[in-house]
Amino acid sequence: MSPGVQTRSYGQRARNAKNPAAKTLLDTMERKKTNLAVSVDVTKSEDLLAIIDAVGPYVCLIKTHIDIVEDFDSTLIAKLQNLERKHDFIYFEDRKFADIGNTVALQYSSGVYKIASWSHITNAHVVPGPSIIKGLASIGLPLGRGLLLLAEMSTAGSLATGSYTEAAVELARQNQDFVIGFIAQRRMEGLGAGPEEASDEDFLILTPGIGLESQGDSMGQQYRTPRTAVLESGSDIIIVGRGIYGSDPKAIDAISGKARRYMEEGWKAYVERLV
Amino acid sequence: MSPGVQTRSYGQRARNAKNPAAKTLLDTMERKKTNLAVSVDVTKSEDLLAIIDAVGPYVCLIKTHIDIVEDFDSTLIAKLQNLERKHDFIYFEDRKFADIGNTVALQYSSGVYKIASWSHITNAHVVPGPSIIKGLASIGLPLGRGLLLLAEMSTAGSLATGSYTEAAVELARQNQDFVIGFIAQRRMEGLGAGPEEASDEDFLILTPGIGLESQGDSMGQQYRTPRTAVLESGSDIIIVGRGIYGSDPKAIDAISGKARRYMEEGWKAYVERLV
Numbered sequence: 001m002s003p004g005v006q007t008r009s010y011g012q013r014a015r016n017a018k019n020p021a022a023k024t025l026l027d028t029m030e031r032k033k034t035n036l037a038v039s040v041d042v043t044k045s046e047d048l049l050a051i052i053d054a055v056g057p058y059v060c061l062i063k064t065h066i067d068i069v070e071d072f073d074s075t076l077i078a079k080l081q082n083l084e085r086k087h088d089f090i091y092f093e094d095r096k097f098a099d100i101g102n103t104v105a106l107q108y109s110s111g112v113y114k115i116a117s118w119s120h121i122t123n124a125h126v127v128p129g130p131s132i133i134k135g136l137a138s139i140g141l142p143l144g145r146g147l148l149l150l151a152e153m154s155t156a157g158s159l160a161t162g163s164y165t166e167a168a169v170e171l172a173r174q175n176q177d178f179v180i181g182f183i184a185q186r187r188m189e190g191l192g193a194g195p196e197e198a199s200d201e202d203f204l205i206l207t208p209g210i211g212l213e214s215q216g217d218s219m220g221q222q223y224r225t226p227r228t229a230v231l232e233s234g235s236d237i238i239i240v241g242r243g244i245y246g247s248d249p250k251a252i253d254a255i256s257g258k259a260r261r262y263m264e265e266g267w268k269a270y271v272e273r274l275v
Numbered sequence: 276m277s278p279g280v281q282t283r284s285y286g287q288r289a290r291n292a293k294n295p296a297a298k299t300l301l302d303t304m305e306r307k308k309t310n311l312a313v314s315v316d317v318t319k320s321e322d323l324l325a326i327i328d329a330v331g332p333y334v335c336l337i338k339t340h341i342d343i344v345e346d347f348d349s350t351l352i353a354k355l356q357n358l359e360r361k362h363d364f365i366y367f368e369d370r371k372f373a374d375i376g377n378t379v380a381l382q383y384s385s386g387v388y389k390i391a392s393w394s395h396i397t398n399a400h401v402v403p404g405p406s407i408i409k410g411l412a413s414i415g416l417p418l419g420r421g422l423l424l425l426a427e428m429s430t431a432g433s434l435a436t437g438s439y440t441e442a443a444v445e446l447a448r449q450n451q452d453f454v455i456g457f458i459a460q461r462r463m464e465g466l467g468a469g470p471e472e473a474s475d476e477d478f479l480i481l482t483p484g485i486g487l488e489s490q491g492d493s494m495g496q497q498y499r500t501p502r503t504a505v506l507e508s509g510s511d512i513i514i515v516g517r518g519i520y521g522s523d524p525k526a527i528d529a530i531s532g533k534a535r536r537y538m539e540e541g542w543k544a545y546v547e548r549l550v
Contacts, residue, residue: 041377041378043381043385043386065378065381065382067342067382067386067388068381068382068386069386070385070386070387072386072387094374096373096374098371098373098400099369100428100430102316103316103340103343106318106340106343107340107342110318110343110345111318111343111344111347112342112344112345113342125373125402127400127402127425127428127434127435127439128428128433128434129428129431129432129433129434130431130432131430132430150402153375153402155376155406156404156405156406157405157406158403158404159401159402159403159404164434167434
């Protein structure tokens with residue numbers, strides 16, 4: 001592992017970032033003192049906007065699944081962008097692209113959602129091989145977008161392990177202008193590489209499956225705490241979903257309070273690891 | 276490998292099918308004498324409908340990427356269903372689901388596209404592990420839908436090989452009520468299993484990357500002929516895209532002619548392998 005990535009501040013890392021979306025994200029984290037991303041998985045526009053407005057002050061990143069919103073129309077994008085300006089965060093559409101190059105280029109740029117036009121960051125599986133990165137980069141690079149790769153998954157029985165994870169890191173290494181990091185449970189710099197190759201690697205590590213209490217759900221999701229993820233595993237950004245917005249999107253005060261608490265826990269762990 | 280699956284007729288296999296979507300598909304293949312699926316990857320509704328209408332008489336299955344259609348609205352689904360009734364085929368939305376169980380259940384049932392409501396078959400990557408099948412089955416099984424798993428990909432440098440492919444087959448084996456087969460380049464029955472376990476396995480093998488001439492594109496896609504796929508590799512359904520509809524969706528006669536030619540090539544190879 002490249003020594004010390006996780007002991008450098010987000011601000012320092014922003015100055016060395018090779019990709020504009022990564023730089024913006026790291027600058028935002030430093031400025032707002034938050035490494036919290038909220039994953040807002042609701043099916044109504046009204047709830048999506050209300051939750052984002054409630055957690056906005058506490059996050060660096062909002063993770064969306066735009067394709068589960070039942071009443072989506074093109075005006076929703078403008079409303080999302082208004083909240084981005086109001087609260088100073090960026091978007092990560094969690095599309096998990098997973099097709100061949102030509103197809104993902106169309107899925108990313110076109111269709112109803114036009115993801116590349118508004119989402120600063122998106123992500124992809126590496127199972128199709130290099131063509132998926134080539135296809136997405138053909139759309140995203142000219143727009144200053146960044147890509148995360150799924151190097152690991154937090155579900156029970158995930159196949160993103162071992163040589164699969166190493167292949168993901170190698171693809172990232174070969175595409176550092178566009179690939180800014182990983183959805184993963186631990187740091188990835190230098191994985192599968194010689195020490196000279198990995199010396200200036202700096203990947204953002206975004207970790208889902210975070211809860212204030214460790215537990216699981218009936219669909220195989222497993223949870224870890226912010227402290228475990230950031231301090232012990234070197235995660236840069238913790239991703240929290242229902243742990244923050246629960247089951248009532250109208251409970252704004254409770255949602256804000258939870259977001260603030262996760263933000264504080266995540267930041268405290270980050271400050272501790274800098275020492 | 277379970278001996279003889281590829282020497283049984285589609286009609287015989289329909290009678291033993293454990294899943295209603297698989298049964299409908301196999302019955303359709305036998306009745307229309309076609310093992311051709313056309314993948315229609317265009318961004319305008321008008322072109323999508325025109326191409327489907329042109330190839331409809333020659334296919335058992337239409338493969339869609341509904342999320343690349345720029346002018347999608349809910350009336351498009353009714354128009355697609357009209358063509359389904361007119362030409363007697365079923366739909367396969369090539370969504371390549373690749374997320375955790377809770378998320379794929381929402382992506383499959385909800386959002387703008389409501390894929391489960393109209394697409395008889397969809398597909399998923401197995402990289403998240405068993406939860407993805409559980410999540411999709413919670414929506415698809417009550418509707419009589421079927422799922423294909425990506426056991427292999429036709430792109431250069433695909434990571435769906437070796438133990439990954441074996442894990443996909445094992446997940447299919449454990450979920451034969453819902454998983455009807457694979458996107459793959461060869462037969463999968465019995466892969467990684469003992470002979471007794473695999474004795475009554477029958478998976479549909481759908482093979483993309485088919486062209487009348489072997490060639491490739493600039494994004495890493497590789498092509499094989501209908502004869503190679505069906506006769507040598509035991510593919511059940513050949514998936515053809517631009518090889519049929521080219522670059523001019525208005526050239527209806529040319530598109531129909533190409534579809535007929537692929538249908539004939541695919542069927543000839545199938546009849547030959549029955550002997």
